[in-house]
Structure formats: C-alpha cells, structure tokens
Amino acid sequence: MRLRFLLAACAAAFLATELAADPVVDLKGKGRKLILHSDVEFDRKERQRVKKFQKEATFYGAIAVDLPSRGKDGVGATWGYNSLEVAQQHALKYCRSKTTQPGANCVLLLSVVPATKSKGSFNETLSRKSLDGFAGMLERMEVRPKEYAAFAASNFYNWGWAIRETKKQAQTDALNICIGGTKKAAARKKEDWARVKIDPKTNKCRVLQTFSPSKLINKKAARRRLSFYSCSARNFSASSAAIQPMPAEVTAWR
Structure with a gap:
C-alpha cells in the first residue's frame, strides 16, 4: 500500500505544476x-x-x-x-x-x-507511458536505496533512467539511454520526419530528476520527500517522452 501511495503521489506531482490537496492519479492509464x-x-x-x-x-x-x-x-x-x-x-x-x-x-x-x-499547465508534465517508466524507476529504487537515481526524457517521447553509485554516472547513463532511444526513433521515422521537417535540436534529452542516497536510506522519510518534494517537474516545459515497446507515432493515416 505504501509503495502504491508513493507512485501515485509522485505521478501526481508530475501532472500538476502546483500540488493540490488529495491529488488523484490513475496509474493504469485511464485518466x-x-x-x-x-x-x-x-x-x-x-x-x-x-x-x-x-x-x-x-x-x-x-x-x-x-x-x-x-x-x-x-x-x-x-x-x-x-x-x-x-x-x-x-x-x-x-x-x-x-x-x-x-x-x-x-x-x-x-x-x-x-x-x-x-x-494552463499542460506543458509541465510527462506522457502516460513516461509516467509508467518513472514509476518503474521508483520501484527499483526501493531495493537499491544507497545509490543515485536519475530520470531523463526528450522533447518528444523517449526517456531513460539509471541507478548508479555516483550521481554523475546515474545522470550520464540515463541521458545515454534516452539518446539511444531517440536515435532509434529517428532512424525508424527518417523519411516521415524529413517530410515534416522536425528539428533534431528540439528533441534533446535532459535529466529531469535526480535522487540522492541520503533521501532513500530512511524509507518512511523518503516517501514523504518523494511525494511532496522530489517528484516535481522542474524546468520541464514543452517536453516529450514515451516508452518502448509502444512508442508514440506520427502518422498521416493513409
């Protein structure tokens, strides 16, 4: 129950620029x-x-x-x-x-x-699939509480996370995973993206959130911090992400 509350609270913080009282977030993807x-x-x-x-x-x-x-x-x-x-x-x-x-x-x-x-706050959040990926990272953090965790996402629909011994390594690996997904998506959609003239510079992966070990050693206190502090989508505007094996699509329905 406590893990479920943690995931719901963190997703709620991504889904709002300001925390509201008793936020309700549907982690099953129906909201x-x-x-x-x-x-x-x-x-x-x-x-x-x-x-x-x-x-x-x-x-x-x-x-x-x-x-x-x-x-x-x-x-x-x-x-x-x-x-x-x-x-x-x-x-x-x-x-x-x-x-x-x-x-x-x-x-x-x-x-x-x-x-x-x-x-008024549509540009300050993650996609449904990215929220699922973020929740998966939080679950993994439960069994690796003494390491750093980082979550990165691109402007469209790629994301990546990593849990490592150092902050720099966690951020670097999260970025590389996100960048790798971006390159694969660009290769799959090369002809379509060229026709639509999508600027690759707008699809830059960024680290959105980093968790330090000190926030995870005491799990009870960590849940409070994750719920009301650490899960805010800071400086994340007009960004995009998605999860494999069901990536976002751009199609003309021909």
Whole structure:
C-alpha cells in the first residue's frame, strides 16, 4: 500500500505544476480526456478514424485535419507525447505535408490530455507511458536505496533512467539511454520526419530528476520527500517522452 501511495503521489506531482490537496492519479492509464477544437463534418470513413483515435490515443496527442477536404486529403495525428504544444505542432505539420489540394487549411480537431490537468499547465508534465517508466524507476529504487537515481526524457517521447553509485554516472547513463532511444526513433521515422521537417535540436534529452542516497536510506522519510518534494517537474516545459515497446507515432493515416 505504501509503495502504491508513493507512485501515485509522485505521478501526481508530475501532472500538476502546483500540488493540490488529495491529488488523484490513475496509474493504469485511464485518466485522460479529449478537447474538441473544431467542429468538422466527416464522411463515414473519417468518422471511424477519429473514433479510433478517441478510443486508443494516450496523452499528449492531437489530430489536425485539412478543412477543405474534411480530412480526406490531409490528416495528421500524434500521441504519447509529453508536451501538448509539441503534439499539436507535429500534427499540424504532418497534415500540411500530406495536403496537396489548393487552398489547404489544416486546423486542430482534437487534443488528448490528462484528465487531472488544468488547461494552463499542460506543458509541465510527462506522457502516460513516461509516467509508467518513472514509476518503474521508483520501484527499483526501493531495493537499491544507497545509490543515485536519475530520470531523463526528450522533447518528444523517449526517456531513460539509471541507478548508479555516483550521481554523475546515474545522470550520464540515463541521458545515454534516452539518446539511444531517440536515435532509434529517428532512424525508424527518417523519411516521415524529413517530410515534416522536425528539428533534431528540439528533441534533446535532459535529466529531469535526480535522487540522492541520503533521501532513500530512511524509507518512511523518503516517501514523504518523494511525494511532496522530489517528484516535481522542474524546468520541464514543452517536453516529450514515451516508452518502448509502444512508442508514440506520427502518422498521416493513409
């Protein structure tokens, strides 16, 4: 029970820029909601695609459609991002890259966000899959309390964590794991990313959180610190992450 409380509290801190009283976080991945940006009448095929996205997409995500063709010519979708802003930008870019008709006008249709978030703080959190990865690191820290732990993430959907004897090694290895995932994702999506013109510089991995051994030796005190201090997403804006084997995707639904 105490471990469950620890994980829920830490995830809650990532899901809010300011801690609220009795935060509730769904670690099973059901805590999401949809925001409708545009009212577009689709044909039957496009309605099915939107419904599938509504059912399966995890935060943060977005759909952009070409209004003149009502999504028949250009559709862009993203999901599993850390940043709502980046997810929306990439959805729009992908829509525009696929639109060939004159007078194209890609607009945001839907966004996927955490159910527990306020609109003003969407850019200060981790994706659903990254939160799962962060929770996994916390579990591992329980059996290795005398070592340093570090968690790193990229702006899109890669992340990595490491538990090592020194702070520098933990941070270095966490970054390298994140960078390795970023390179693999770029290789898989080389053609798509080139068409959408995704700037590699925006996908830089950063260490978001580091835990020192002194905070973990006394587990009871550690839980209090982790719950209300150590799990804050400091200086983490418009960032993104995801977990393998189910990485975030950018697709045009062709």
